[in-house]
Amino acid sequence: MKKIVFVAAAAGLMSLAACNSHTDTTNNTAAMMADNLEATADNLDAMADNTSNMSDQMMLENQADNAEMAADNIEDNM
Template sequence: MKKLFGAAMAAGLVSLAACNSSPREQAADNIEANAEAIADNLEEAADNASSDATEANLENAADSVRAAGENQAEDMRTHDADTNLKNGI
């Protein structure tokens, strides 16, 4: 029961946080979440890799995906999507 309450509380907090976010911020958060999910899947595959080289390659790919997601999210937050200029200037 405590876990159910905790999950409900977390869902409520996430929904409240989303209410105060702009569409641009929500899109940036989605970009980061998607990149994180892909990176987690790559790291899981690395844990199951048959060789050290494959494991290292998958770990590097996960790091690259995570960094690209962070960069794209930051770009979304700081650049005007309509003009493609930083801060719309």
């Protein structure tokens, strides 16, 4: 009886693995991640513009650049 349940479960999992319905979800998730990173970069740029400390400004601008590059990498790999 256990072997029959195991074979049935394996067949069900194989049929689910053959289904490729996660492509749209993956693309939507990647697009949302890229949008969030771009928004973060915009916020970091605004924070850099509002600080008077030069080293903080440079640090925030570098973080904004890194967030933009990460967003671009995600968009390129979609």
